[in-house]
Amino acid sequence: MKNKNSIEEDKNICIINFSFLRGNIFMKNFLWILFSSFVLVLFLGCMATTTSAGNVGADRNQLMIVSEEQMEQSANESYAQVIAEAKKSGTLNVDATTVARVRNVAKNLIAQVGAFREDALSWNWQVNVISDNTVNAWCMPGGKIVVYTGIIQSLNLTDSQLAAVMGHEIAHALREHSREQASSETLKNTGIAVVSSVAGLNETGNSLLGLAAQYTLTLPFSRSHETEADHIGTELMARAGYDPNEAVAVWQKMSALGGSQIPEIMSTHPSNTSRIKDLTEISKKVYPLYEAAKK
Numbered sequence: 001m002k003n004k005n006s007i008e009e010d011k012n013i014c015i016i017n018f019s020f021l022r023g024n025i026f027m028k029n030f031l032w033i034l035f036s037s038f039v040l041v042l043f044l045g046c047m048a049t050t051t052s053a054g055n056v057g058a059d060r061n062q063l064m065i066v067s068e069e070q071m072e073q074s075a076n077e078s079y080a081q082v083i084a085e086a087k088k089s090g091t092l093n094v095d096a097t098t099v100a101r102v103r104n105v106a107k108n109l110i111a112q113v114g115a116f117r118e119d120a121l122s123w124n125w126q127v128n129v130i131s132d133n134t135v136n137a138w139c140m141p142g143g144k145i146v147v148y149t150g151i152i153q154s155l156n157l158t159d160s161q162l163a164a165v166m167g168h169e170i171a172h173a174l175r176e177h178s179r180e181q182a183s184s185e186t187l188k189n190t191g192i193a194v195v196s197s198v199a200g201l202n203e204t205g206n207s208l209l210g211l212a213a214q215y216t217l218t219l220p221f222s223r224s225h226e227t228e229a230d231h232i233g234t235e236l237m238a239r240a241g242y243d244p245n246e247a248v249a250v251w252q253k254m255s256a257l258g259g260s261q262i263p264e265i266m267s268t269h270p271s272n273t274s275r276i277k278d279l280t281e282i283s284k285k286v287y288p289l290y291e292a293a294k295k
Contacts, residue, residue: 101162
């Protein structure tokens with residue numbers, strides 16, 4: 001049986017423990033409020049649009065934490081490395097006819113980028129072709145383009161279809177999707193670190209939180225970029241005098257090329273089926289631009 005003093009001591013311990021718990025909860029709530037305020041200020045201060053709307057309406061606000069200079073410096077270094085490796089392996093600009101063809105299509109597309117951003121007309125555009133079976137092409141920030149012969153040969157691309165592929169890649173650069181994605185990742189990683197600290201998550205909890213962030217933020221964000229690049233790229237090719245319906249043909253060919261596809265919700269790209277459906281509508285929307293260019 002406890003004496004009176006023991007009972008009083010137990011009460012004091014309970015009061016102290018409750019005070020500690022209440023203080024701990026207060027601190028967590030405070031950190032949540034602090035982080036939420038930080039995110040709000042960050043969003044308000046870093047929201048901008050990198051392009052004019054064009055006919056496809058590509059003028060949504062974007063979160064830009066990472067600077068344009070940082071992205072372009074990184075792109076220049078990466079591009080120089082790719083070109084150096086291709087030179088070393090003897091795969092850079094091997095077929096003069098193919099190189100001339102790719103550069104001619106690129107020139108026609110680049111002449112139209114002012115419809116979305118005037119400053120891009122004065123970018124240091126570079127266009128190179130690498131002889132490789134890779135079915136791909138890309139355009140880095142600042143206008144550094146590489147087309148692999150694999151995509152031309154595997155899909156037997158016409159000039160208009162090549163314009164659809166390159167227009168899509170140029171659109172990524174115009175909208176600075178790489179910079180936007182890097183900014184999103186920066187914010188996401190900061191958020192995960194703060195939430196983990198506040199919630200006291202263990203390693204398993206951190207992994208689950210990261211997985212949730214990936215499938216609710218990163219992957220859908222990437223799919224939205226792909227769709228946006230499809231829209232801008234199709235308008236670019238139409239303005240340059242290439243039939244926008246050929247953008248649909250590219251993805252019909254890509255679908256026929258085969259290969260297993262993971263579910264769209266778990267992919268960074270839209271499915272071929274949804275892409276074809278969307279591009280069919282966009283092609284109709286920009287077709288008058290093609291007709292005007294042909295005149």
